[in-house]
Amino acid sequence: MRDALVAAAFRLFLERGYEQTTVDDIVALAGVGRRSFFRYFPSKEDVVFPDHERCLADMTAFLAASDEGHEPVPRVCDAARLVLRMYAENPSFSVQRYRLTKQVPGLRAYELSVVWRYERALAEYLRGRFAGRPDGTLRADVIAAAVVAAHNNALRSWLRSDGKSDASTTVDHALGYVQSAFGAAPPAAPVQEHPGHPGHPEHPEDVVVVVSRRGAPLWRVVQEIETTLGRE
Amino acid sequence: MRDALVAAAFRLFLERGYEQTTVDDIVALAGVGRRSFFRYFPSKEDVVFPDHERCLADMTAFLAASDEGHEPVPRVCDAARLVLRMYAENPSFSVQRYRLTKQVPGLRAYELSVVWRYERALAEYLRGRFAGRPDGTLRADVIAAAVVAAHNNALRSWLRSDGKSDASTTVDHALGYVQSAFGAAPPAAPVQEHPGHPGHPEHPEDVVVVVSRRGAPLWRVVQEIETTLGRE
Known part of the structure; x- marks a missing residue:
């Protein structure tokens, strides 16, 4: 039902445009009632980003499962990779949404608030790990922002390739740059x-x-x- | 007239709350008509951040006035200092707004979009300076995000001191951390x-x-x- 609503919504967004599509149009095409829509999505904007809540929950759980043995900077880089994986799981949907989001200012604002929540999740984890260290919150905030920016640079470059480039190589390279600036883990194998x-x-x-x-x-x-x- | 509208708006926001204040209430208190309000501010949200458009224009002009002699990373740090200066010019107004913004989710979303525009201005300048260099756009995006995060960390710490700490020392320290990570200018005097x-x-x-x-x-x-x- 949830997937059917997302599919109906995107079909209409692409045919008529996002602004011209109402929730009533979506539920009519999906053959369900309005209440079913709002059970899954608080608003029309939320149906555009159906997987972010799950991904944020996954990221929070992943970071909460960290221990002292995890180097903090590589750990937040791995957390960011969860987001890229969510996009890469469904390239054609991600590319469609990317085009839609570029055209609708309201969706870009929504996306900024989602990105902000990912960044806060990474920063909170780093603040905990850096607690008591000089400039702990400063370092945490700056590194979280740098990781998110590197991730988004890689994500955009993959989206602009229509999902055809190698997402994971691109993001590894981008996150490698952040790790080299802010502290890399000791290499696992002799250099x-x-x-x-x-x-x-x-x-x-x-x-x-x-x-x-x-x-x-x-x-x-x-x-x-x-x-x-x-x-x- | 513009200042009178801002003053009236903030008086009402603090007395009644932001959501409970209408544009009609603001213009009634300021003794002007609705059209005067909308001549200065596209929406009620804009009256909360009356100086960002000017500051964004100042930042863009400052960056456009750069030449090859300016080291790129210190230059974007100086551009970020323009924003802090705008806040520091009027501490009590800035602190009031900080408290208001924390309470109203719609204002936080507005603020995120403003921060994003500052970050894009810095990133665009750096992309130009790094054009043709390996990973030019990646470095530009990451450094711009790091500068904004460091600036905002310093700004929040100053706002939480009720505007009583030394804003410029705090931001210098925060931006110094970013410069040490991404490239500092050669020291002016012998070390x-x-x-x-x-x-x-x-x-x-x-x-x-x-x-x-x-x-x-x-x-x-x-x-x-x-x-x-x-x-x-």
């Missing part, structure tokens, strides 16, 4: 020798020596280290 | 010798040598560099 830097022995206990001008901007120094470590 | 590291000569052309275990997480390496450079 491979970088071909351009034959001076370093191969076993994992070896050292990296970086020599840098004192006046150099920090980001250049970090770039240099990343290159040396072969993490580009 | 002072760090007392714990007597091995480095004092003139600005000197070098920093960092030795690190290859398996160390990148953030630890960065922390080590920051300590060595005395930039904590």
